Amino acid sequence: MFLQSLRKPDWVSFPSKYKGVIKINVIAEVFPDLMRGLGVTVSVLIASAFFGYLMAFIAGLCRLSNNIVLRKFTGFYIEVFRGTSLIVQLFWLYYAVPMLFGIELGSNWWIGVIAIALNYGAYMSEIVRGSILAVAKGQTEAATALNMSSFQRMRLIILPQAVRMMLPEFGNYLIQMLKATSLVYLIGLNDIFYYGNILRSNDLSMAPTVYLLVLLFYFILALPLIFLVRKAESISKKGVAS
Amino acid sequence: MTEPIVEFKDIHKSFGDVKVLKGIDLNIKPAEKIAVIGPSGSGKTTIIRMLMTLEVPTSGDIIVDGVNLWKMEKNGKMVKANEKHLREVRGDIGMVFQHFNLFPHMTILENCMTAPIHVKKEDKEEARERSIQMLEKVGLGDKLDNYPNQLSGGQKQRVAMARALVMRPKIMLFDEVTSALDPELVGEVLEVIRDIAKEGEMAMVLVTHEMDFALDVADKVLFLDEGVIAEEGTASEVIEHSKNERLQSFLHRFRS
Ligand SMILES: Nc1ncnc2c1ncn2[C@@H]1O[C@H](COP(=O)(O)OP(=O)(O)OP(=O)(O)O)[C@@H](O)[C@H]1O
Numbered sequence: 041m042f043l044q045s046l047r048k049p050d051w052v053s054f055p056s057k058y059k060g061v062i063k064i065n066v067i068a069e070v071f072p073d074l075m076r077g078l079g080v081t082v083s084v085l086i087a088s089a090f091f092g093y094l095m096a097f098i099a100g101l102c103r104l105s106n107n108i109v110l111r112k113f114t115g116f117y118i119e120v121f122r123g124t125s126l127i128v129q130l131f132w133l134y135y136a137v138p139m140l141f142g143i144e145l146g147s148n149w150w151i152g153v154i155a156i157a158l159n160y161g162a163y164m165s166e167i168v169r170g171s172i173l174a175v176a177k178g179q180t181e182a183a184t185a186l187n188m189s190s191f192q193r194m195r196l197i198i199l200p201q202a203v204r205m206m207l208p209e210f211g212n213y214l215i216q217m218l219k220a221t222s223l224v225y226l227i228g229l230n231d232i233f234y235y236g237n238i239l240r241s242n243d244l245s246m247a248p249t250v251y252l253l254v255l256l257f258y259f260i261l262a263l264p265l266i267f268l269v270r271k272a273e274s275i276s277k278k279g280v281a282s
Numbered sequence: 283m284t285e286p287i288v289e290f291k292d293i294h295k296s297f298g299d300v301k302v303l304k305g306i307d308l309n310i311k312p313a314e315k316i317a318v319i320g321p322s323g324s325g326k327t328t329i330i331r332m333l334m335t336l337e338v339p340t341s342g343d344i345i346v347d348g349v350n351l352w353k354m355e356k357n358g359k360m361v362k363a364n365e366k367h368l369r370e371v372r373g374d375i376g377m378v379f380q381h382f383n384l385f386p387h388m389t390i391l392e393n394c395m396t397a398p399i400h401v402k403k404e405d406k407e408e409a410r411e412r413s414i415q416m417l418e419k420v421g422l423g424d425k426l427d428n429y430p431n432q433l434s435g436g437q438k439q440r441v442a443m444a445r446a447l448v449m450r451p452k453i454m455l456f457d458e459v460t461s462a463l464d465p466e467l468v469g470e471v472l473e474v475i476r477d478i479a480k481e482g483e484m485a486m487v488l489v490t491h492e493m494d495f496a497l498d499v500a501d502k503v504l505f506l507d508e509g510v511i512a513e514e515g516t517a518s519e520v521i522e523h524s525k526n527e528r529l530q531s532f533l534h535r536f537r538s
């Protein structure tokens with residue numbers, strides 16, 4: 041049987057006979073190793089955020105288009121990517137898509153970025169759409185009365201107000217994207233989590249110390265983002281209501 | 283006889299099954315000041331929204347400066363106007379809304395100068411100068427860098443007028459521009475409209491419940507009732523000497 045050839049992974053029902061403590065003296069050893077993954081984690085985050093926001097705007101605007109084909113197609117993309125899990129999407133792009141269609145999506149780094157960007161872009165496109173719809177109808181009418189074109193209305197009047205509404209939610213998703221980057225070690229990227237796992241598999245007794253530090257790494261990375269969300273919230277409160 | 287700048291020809295308008303306008307014929311001459319009065323729901327707002335291209339008539343024609351507003355010729359047939367056609371025609375028309383509709387993310391000055399720069403492709407400095415002059419004219423020269431939410435209702439409405447005026451429309455539409463204001467702020471806004479009206483060259487359509495103001499400013503008054511123009515004439519004919527019973531009972535509610 042095919043299934044029998046799968047070996048039971050070692051972490052299933054982790055035996056409690058292993059005891060370990062957090063070792064202060066190991067921290068100095070672990071820290072530099074984890075640092076080696078920082079670049080990948082941060083670069084994947086920045087690129088996924090950039091393309092994720094871009095995707096959110098493209099899909100959000102397409103959802104509001106007059107073209108029904110475009111609207112339906114974008115709706116399909118959004119439902120597929122929101123309705124399935126990021127891990128599975130990652131593996132699809134990594135294994136299935138190249139094998140099925142012969143499409144090489146680029147390096148592992150790019151595949152990770154594309155998966156996270158498409159997944160979070162789908163979620164965030166709903167924020168873009170909702171915020172644009174939430175701008176008062178009177179704003180469009182006033183812009184029409186000034187004879188602006190539909191493109192000018194969107195660019196000068198609607199989007200600037202809608203973006204202010206999007207900012208806090210965009211910030212929250214940025215923090216979620218940071219957390220999502222820890223999945224890219226599954227497709228062979230050497231991020232913080234990857235180095236953490238390597239350290240653990242070399243010496244199991246280091247596991248508590250390693251994962252404590254991994255937690256701290258992610259938390260410290262998230263801190264400026266949390267600060268950014270606060271800032272975004274205060275910006276979005278200013279100057280929206282007339 | 284001067285040619286009318288706007289003609290309504292047998293305009294009908296329904297929202298779903300509800301017939302709101304049942305045949306409106308109306309001429310507006312250049313520089314003419316027309317006040318529209320009538321009970322709530324009689325279709326006053328709908329009339330000027332159709333002229334501003336915010337609402338499509340169900341049937342009939344609106345001609346602006348000789349051009350059909352809602353229809354255009356295509357392969358020898360008249361078809362529903364597209365956005366490009368509407369943009370060409372509505373440049374002559376400006377509107378002030380009951381609820382101001384200022385752009386909250388822009389300063390007062392930016393509210394005024396954005397359209398001249400982007401729509402009329404005016405030089406930035408020139409648009410700025412003209413906007414400042416216009417804002418000074420409506421008494422807001424000291425608020426240029428304020429945001430709309432820092433202004434009173436009366437001030438907001440004066441900004442809205444300046445914003446429409448810098449576009450130099452040939453026709454200005456006012457939809458009950460004082461009815462969202464506290465009573466003590468109504469005077470300052472009417473004062474500005476009076477000044478604009480006296481300058482003369484622009485045609486104006488004013489939907490209003492201020493009868494004294496209509497008597498003062500309007501060349502012509504229309505009484506709109508149940509979807510038709512029930513009474514039409516000079517301000518004094520309609521407001522002071524009409525025999526129309528429904529008009530009298532309507533007016534009665536404003537005299538106390
Ligand atoms: N978008 C719309 N959808 C459905 N019905 C509408 C719409 N706009 C207006 N109506 C209806 O059309 C009728 C006329 O409305 P309109 O706003 O033109 O009246 P009005 O004379 O301006 O009234 P008021 O003095 O209250 O402003 C009303 O019965 C209103 O409910």
Ligand SMILES: [Mg+2]
Binds near residue numbers: 326327458
């Ligand atoms: Mg009205």
